[in-house]
Amino acid sequence: MKASVHNHDEALKDLRAKMPDDKLLCDLGDLFKVFGDTTRIKILYSLFEFELCVCAIAELLCMTQSAISHQLKVLKTAKLVKSRREGRTIVYSLADDHVRSIIGQGYEHLTEE
Amino acid sequence: MKASVHNHDEALKDLRAKMPDDKLLCDLGDLFKVFGDTTRIKILYSLFEFELCVCAIAELLCMTQSAISHQLKVLKTAKLVKSRREGRTIVYSLADDHVRSIIGQGYEHLTEE
DNA sequence: GTATCATATGAACAGATATTCATATGAAAG
DNA sequence: CTTTCATATGAATATCTGTTCATATGATAC
Numbered sequence: 001m002k003a004s005v006h007n008h009d010e011a012l013k014d015l016r017a018k019m020p021d022d023k024l025l026c027d028l029g030d031l032f033k034v035f036g037d038t039t040r041i042k043i044l045y046s047l048f049e050f051e052l053c054v055c056a057i058a059e060l061l062c063m064t065q066s067a068i069s070h071q072l073k074v075l076k077t078a079k080l081v082k083s084r085r086e087g088r089t090i091v092y093s094l095a096d097d098h099v100r101s102i103i104g105q106g107y108e109h110l111t112e113e
Numbered sequence: 114m115k116a117s118v119h120n121h122d123e124a125l126k127d128l129r130a131k132m133p134d135d136k137l138l139c140d141l142g143d144l145f146k147v148f149g150d151t152t153r154i155k156i157l158y159s160l161f162e163f164e165l166c167v168c169a170i171a172e173l174l175c176m177t178q179s180a181i182s183h184q185l186k187v188l189k190t191a192k193l194v195k196s197r198r199e200g201r202t203i204v205y206s207l208a209d210d211h212v213r214s215i216i217g218q219g220y221e222h223l224t225e226e
Numbered sequence: 227g228t229a230t231c232a233t234a235t236g237a238a239c240a241g242a243t244a245t246t247c248a249t250a251t252g253a254a255a256g
Numbered sequence: 257c258t259t260t261c262a263t264a265t266g267a268a269t270a271t272c273t274g275t276t277c278a279t280a281t282g283a284t285a286c
Contacts, residue, residue, distance in 0.1 A: 006168070006202070006261080006262085008165075008166070008168075008169040008172070011163065011165075011169065012169060012172060012173050015159060015162075015163070015173060016173065018162075019155075019158060019159065019173075020158065024220075024223070025151055025154050025155050025158065026151050027223055028148075028151075028154050028216065028219050028220065028223065029148070029149055029150050029151040029153070029154045030149075031219050031222065031223060032145050032146075032148035032149040032154070032215075032219060033145075033146075033149030033150070033273095034149075035141075035142070035145035035148070035149070036142055036143075036145040036146030036147075036148070036149035037142050037146070037273085037274075038138055038139050038141075038142040039274080039275095040142070041138050041141050041142045041145070042132075042138055045132060045133065045138065046128060046132065049128075049131075050124065050128070052121075052124075053121070053232080053233090054232070054233060054234090055119070055121075055231095055232065055233085056121040056124065056125060059121070059125060060125050060128060060129065060132075063275090064275075064276070064277095065232080065233070065234095066233090066234085066235085066275080066276070066277080066278095067274075067275055067276075068233095069232095069233060069234055069235080070234085070235080070274075070275080071274080072233095072234095073234080073235085079222075085283090087232090087283075087284075088230095088231060088232050088233085088282075088283045088284060089119070089231090089232060089233080090232075090233060090234095096222075098218055098219075098221060098222040098225075101218045102145075102215060102218045102219060102222070103141065105211055105214045105215045105218060106141050106144050106145060106211075106215060107137075107141065108211060109144060109192075109209075109211040109215070110137070110140055110141065110144060112211075119231080119232085146243095150243090150244075152244075152245095166262080166263090167262070167263060167264090168261095168262065168263085176245090177245075177246070177247095178262080178263070178264095179245080179246070179247080179248095179263090179264085179265085180244075180245055180246075181263095182262095182263060182264055182265080183244075183245080183264085183265080184244080184245095185263095185264095186264080186265085187244095198253090200253075200254070200262090201252075201253045201254060201260095201261060201262050201263085202261090202262060202263080203262075203263060203264095227286105228285100228286085229284105229285085229286080230283100230284085230285080230286095231282105231283085231284080231285095232281100232282090232283085232284100233280100233281080233282085233283100234279100234280075234281070234282095235278105235279085235280070235281090236277105236278090236279085236280095237276105237277090237278090237279105238275105238276085238277090239274105239275090239276085239277105240273100240274090240275090240276105241272105241273085241274085241275100242271100242272080242273075242274095243270100243271080243272075243273095244269100244270095244271085244272095245268105245269090245270090245271100246267105246268085246269085246270105247266105247267090247268085247269105248265105248266090248267090249264100249265085249266085249267105250263100250264075250265070250266095251262100251263080251264070251265090252261105252262090252263085252264095253260100253261085253262085253263105254259100254260085254261080254262105255258105255259085255260080255261095256257105256258085256259080256260095
């Protein structure tokens with residue numbers, strides 16, 4: 001695992017102490033992985049203003065109900081969306097404002113200069 | 114592509130007009146995909162305070178120089194890190210503050226309640 | 227009850243991706 | 257100019273992931 005000869009032990013000793021634990025970093029990666037798919041980004045974006053039922057999202061994005069349902073499950077597991085039954089349809093909405101913030105930051109990074 | 118019988122054309126007509134174009138949504142997904150890997154998150158985190166050379170990161174994360182180099186290329190292509198030559202080592206640092214903001218928002222989402 | 231509508235789910239397959247290994251590049255030291 | 261050090265890169269592989277297809281669940285209407 002020794003990748004080099006030159007020494008940075010002093011710098012690394014300090015850094016190692018400050019690094020968050022593996023579990024957290026792993027969870028962070030997993031969270032962003034959820035944002036890292038065009039379909040899921042589109043679903044989240046479509047829920048920015050209104051809540052929508054599954055088939056509305058499917059129709060909007062021109063995709064299969066099954067595909068949307070699978071992705072909604074991923075989003076729900078990550079607590080990015082929540083759902084509510086209304087008769088026989090199930091209505092999804094954003095879970096909280098972090099979704100908007102995170103996407104907003106990403107948007108800024110992309111559009112800036 | 115018709116996924117249902119019940120009608121939401123009025124709601125969708127409005128929404129369709131407001132959706133950002135596909136290219137942007139795709140780019141957003143691609144950006145978050147870069148954050149969606151534990152190794153890359155660790156690399157970014159290790160650069161939060163100091164700049165580091167490739168072999169320092171490899172040593173810190175107990176990974177191959179090659180693996181780190183490959184991931185640094187991904188991060189650089191996404192403009193999340195920048196590099197500078199210094200003698201025969203190459204020193205990497207965060208490209209801008211969006212990285213910290215985005216990771217910070219993710220962290221909040223995870224640790225909240 | 228039975229039929230229909232809305233959604234969920236499991237298995238399977240195709241495409242994407244992270245690491246490894248071997249090697250190439252490129253700078254400094256001797 | 258040869259050697260060594262630091263990094264980059266290409267190909268190969270094993271793993272992961274998103275969609276599809278078929279089907280199950282669960283609620284309403286008749």
